[in-house]
Amino acid sequence: MAIVTPFLVANPDSSYEISRGGGGNDPMATIGGLAEEAGSQADTPATQGEFRFRLTGFARADDLPEVWLELRDESGGQVRTHRVQVIGVLSDITTVSMNQVHVNSRAIAAVTGEEVRPDTFFIKVSEGAVVREVAQEVERAFLSSALDATVIADSAAQGQALTRGILQLFQGFLALGLLVGIAALGVISARTVVERRQQVGMLRAIGYQPEMVALSFVLEASFIALVGIGLGTGTGIVMGQAIIGQLFSVITAGRTLAVPWGQIGIIVLGAYLFSLLTTILPAIQASRIYPADALRYE
Known part of the structure; x- marks a missing residue:
């Protein structure tokens, strides 16, 4: 059999x-x-x-x-x-x-x-017994044979901890890349204010209020951030499903990937809010540009 x-x-x-x-x-x-x-x-x-x-x-x-x-x-x-x-x-x-x-x-x-x-050998522990104590007793009983008793749950936990540590390392690198991208968006916004100084002065001269100028910069940066976040999130989910389906086709046969929508939502919301924070200061600087100063700028 x-x-x-x-x-x-x-x-x-x-x-x-x-x-x-x-x-x-x-x-x-x-x-x-x-x-x-x-x-x-x-x-x-x-x-x-x-x-x-x-x-x-x-x-x-x-x-x-x-x-x-x-x-x-x-x-x-x-x-x-x-x-x-x-x-x-x-x-x-x-x-x-x-x-x-x-x-x-x-x-x-x-x-x-x-x-x-x-x-x-696999030993089934009776209900109510402490597994680790049973393992120690087995090792003492077979000390002359140099028997090594291992708790399956502990071995599985060690493997999961190792895998979790590697995944957390990758998450750290991804978080670092996300922070660099958010900082780059703030730098681009600040550079945009300098390059569009004359355009901002013309808008103020034809009647644009400071709040309207600031809102236009915030909306522009918001659009860029949302497009980047959407593309990154969609690509990550699709690639994750493809990789898991390819590497673990036997284990996951007939099943679907459990997408952690809650964690993804928190990360997306946090990235969007920090992106807005990096663009608020350049937007405020743009709203404070006076028309006369901007039009005299060479």
Whole structure:
């Protein structure tokens, strides 16, 4: 008997309740090539621990059809084969799915011709027990064997913390780029006031009030900021969905990316407000230009 991971099921369906198997009634997959090859890896020989095939003819459903795998070992100049039946597909959220195919020790011994000595054990802690204390007790009990007990939740938390740290580093660089862009918008606004000094004087001469001149500069800078923010936000969401769908197509199959609209909204609002703050001072300076001084400017 064997249990496989969702990665080996071709075109996996994320729903176990509504999926129904299709195709043949008794599909059989063989590591030697009777199953569907995995994309462009069809001509690439599989190395130890790798499986270059996908199980076809059914979806990940409760009514799993009869599926057989033929395991073959050609090491040592001798070919050993052993057939096992797939009796289940692991869930996407399982914490013990470290290999693509799980079989018992007798099946491995039949293929390799050697007795299997497992080096990893999973211990289920009884309800109400403290996991870390149980791990310490296990290490003390097997101290002579140098056993290392690891809590799966702690290992997952360490991996998530590392990933979160890398993502926060990227977010820091992006925030720095955003601040530089906001500062650049303020510099452009200040330069615009200097370059348009005569135009501002003419507007004041024909009747424009200081508030109207300041508002025109603020509206111009606001339009530039909104266009930049909109393009950046849209591009980021589209590229994020494309990258996640490409890199994690198996994990996210049949699912949609959860866009953090709340965080995005706060960042967009903050960027827009800071952009307005950097343009207020140049706009006030432009509103204080007197027509006579501006028209005398060379």
